[in-house]
Amino acid sequence: MKKVKVKLHFPRKWISKPLMSEVISRYGIVFNILHADISYDSEGTLIAEITGEDEAVTDSLTYIDSVGVKYKLYNKSIILREDECIHCGACTAVCPSEALTMDKDNKLHFDKEKCLVCELCIKACPLRIISTEF
Ligand code: SF4
Ligand code: SF4
Known part of the structure; x- marks a missing residue:
């Protein structure tokens, strides 16, 4: 498959x-x-x-x-260093596919399957902990 x-x-x-x-x-x-x-x-x-x-x-x-x-x-994917995340939610505001959302405990949740690799979240993150990999 x-x-x-x-x-x-x-x-x-x-x-x-x-x-x-x-x-x-x-x-x-x-x-x-x-x-x-x-x-x-x-x-x-x-x-x-x-x-x-x-x-x-x-x-x-x-x-x-x-x-x-x-x-x-698409031959790239998004990498998120979750251990460094401060759950500010800035990336969720720009994510067009709801791949990045805040859960009920205000923790960031990343659903890789929904990611469009548009890279908008990379610039939105104040800590620059989101990147792409090939
Ligand atoms: S690359 Fe785009 S679709 Fe994927 S998580 Fe970031 S903002 Fe959302
Ligand atoms: S913008 Fe960066 S620090 Fe803020 S929730 Fe998203 S990944 Fe975490």
Whole structure:
């Protein structure tokens, strides 16, 4: 099995068409949308996790590219030095996907699965304890 995080750029002509439904049924992949910025009659972007057999994931991306939807694979991830965190919450204010949230005890909680690697939290942290790794 393979899991990749990917950013898809949909040109206007694909916005109103069920491309991802077709890809899911054709290749048997699981397509988990993490963030979407798409409006009717305009271009759009989608950040998603694609999970499936190695060949199915590769073939689905090849197909997506072949129809004109460009994609970029995320090869970085966010590293948080949690032992140094003072739970100020500044990073949660800028996180667009709720990967960073405060729990009921006002402690920072980081859900890596939800992270879009947008890197907004890196600049927001006053202690500079958030970074990226390849
Ligand atoms: S990079 Fe930081 S701000 Fe962006 S989604 Fe991930 S945790 Fe949230
Ligand atoms: S901004 Fe930095 S110190 Fe504040 S909660 Fe986030 S990681 Fe912790």
